[in-house]
Amino acid sequence: MQSLLPESITVDEIDLPAVKEKNVRVSVLRLDKIHPVISGNKWFKLKYYLEEARSLEKDHIITFGGAYSNHIIATAAAGKMFGFRTTGIIRGEQPQELSHTLHLAKEYDMQLIFVSREEYKNKTRPKGLADSYNDFYSIKEGGYGKLGAKGAAEILDHCKKETFSHIACAVGTSTMMAGLIKASLPQQQTIGIAVIKNEPTLKEELLNLLSPGERNKNFQLVADHHFGGYAKHKPELINFMNELYEDTSIPTDFVYTGKLFYGVIDLIKKNLFPSGSNILIIHSGGLQGNLSLPKRTLIF
Numbered sequence: 642m643q644s645l646l647p648e649s650i651t652v653d654e655i656d657l658p659a660v661k662e663k664n665v666r667v668s669v670l671r672l673d674k675i676h677p678v679i680s681g682n683k684w685f686k687l688k689y690y691l692e693e694a695r696s697l698e699k700d701h702i703i704t705f706g707g708a709y710s711n712h713i714i715a716t717a718a719a720g721k722m723f724g725f726r727t728t729g730i731i732r733g734e735q736p737q738e739l740s741h742t743l744h745l746a747k748e749y750d751m752q753l754i755f756v757s758r759e760e761y762k763n764k765t766r767p768k769g770l771a772d773s774y775n776d777f778y779s780i781k782e783g784g785y786g787k788l789g790a791k792g793a794a795e796i797l798d799h800c801k802k803e804t805f806s807h808i809a810c811a812v813g814t815s816t817m818m819a820g821l822i823k824a825s826l827p828q829q830q831t832i833g834i835a836v837i838k839n840e841p842t843l844k845e846e847l848l849n850l851l852s853p854g855e856r857n858k859n860f861q862l863v864a865d866h867h868f869g870g871y872a873k874h875k876p877e878l879i880n881f882m883n884e885l886y887e888d889t890s891i892p893t894d895f896v897y898t899g900k901l902f903y904g905v906i907d908l909i910k911k912n913l914f915p916s917g918s919n920i921l922i923i924h925s926g927g928l929q930g931n932l933s934l935p936k937r938t939l940i941f
Contacts, residue, residue, distance in 0.1 A: 643721055649674040650799045655889045663909050664916040670800050673926040680928020682817045683715035685792040686784030699778035701726040708740040709872045711862055711927035712783045717751035728752040732761040741932040751858035783814030790850045793820025805921040811836055811901040822860050831860040834904035835840035836897055838870035872896050883940045892941045894930045
């Protein structure tokens with residue numbers, strides 16, 4: 642398996658008409674270059690959990706996610722790379738045909754256990770687990786938790802963060818956004834583009850990962866660019882992703898980063914950012930999710 646390559650991260654400035662017109666600068670922190678599977682923010686969110694599991698002498702990691710979860714496939718691959726057994730508790734009944742994400746997770750020897758949405762929500766212990774819960778090291782969905790946020794705070798170590806006025810990211814569980822807020826400077830604003838529709842607890846979950854002082858920092862959750870909800874998309878989003886690739890050679894995915902870039906460009910057009918702003922977009926990887934789309938939907 643290919644090694645993790647944090648040194649391959651770059652900061653790429655993009656030049657688009659909407660950006661020029663509003664007199665702002667936009668750069669992209671290319672975390673997607675770290676690894677083809679354990680890509681982007683996934684490694685940052687996982688690293689301290691894996692360290693703790695090793696220190697506790699746990700060799701079996703259990704985690705949670707849906708059929709298109711980048712976290713599930715990243716955990717499976719990281720388990721394979723670092724010698725952990727892995728089990729994924731998957732939301733929803735087992736389909737006749739697995740998503741590409743879950744196929745890949747199985748290829749990395751992850752055991753998949755499907756539970757009903759009600760059981761998943763209530764975190765009911767699923768049948769089919771050979772070990773007792775005491776034998777597992779458990780990681781929450783999306784790497785949510787203080788250790789995940791601690792790792793995500795290190796993302797901004799890979800750029801000259803002081804040069805940026807705004808930091809923008811996609812938000813699923815809010816773990817990465819919490820880490821970015823922790824690492825942000827007083828003069829900066831962190832903007833999260835939510836990819837989930839009507840999630841009433843999202844801001845509360847974000848605040849739970851922040852200290853009282855960090856809650857007073859400048860940040861904003863934007864909930865208008867989910868395109869129907871998690872892993873949902875519309876032709877407008879797909880067209881935007883293809884046009885963005887033609888203009889910048891930056892690939893995005895329809896679950897997270899496509900919505901993120903669309904949201905940032907839309908907010909620039911709507912004058913959310915003052916003239917002279919210097920915006921950093923965090924490319925959080927996860928491109929494997931695009932493989933579930935019909936062939937030739939995307940040009941990359």
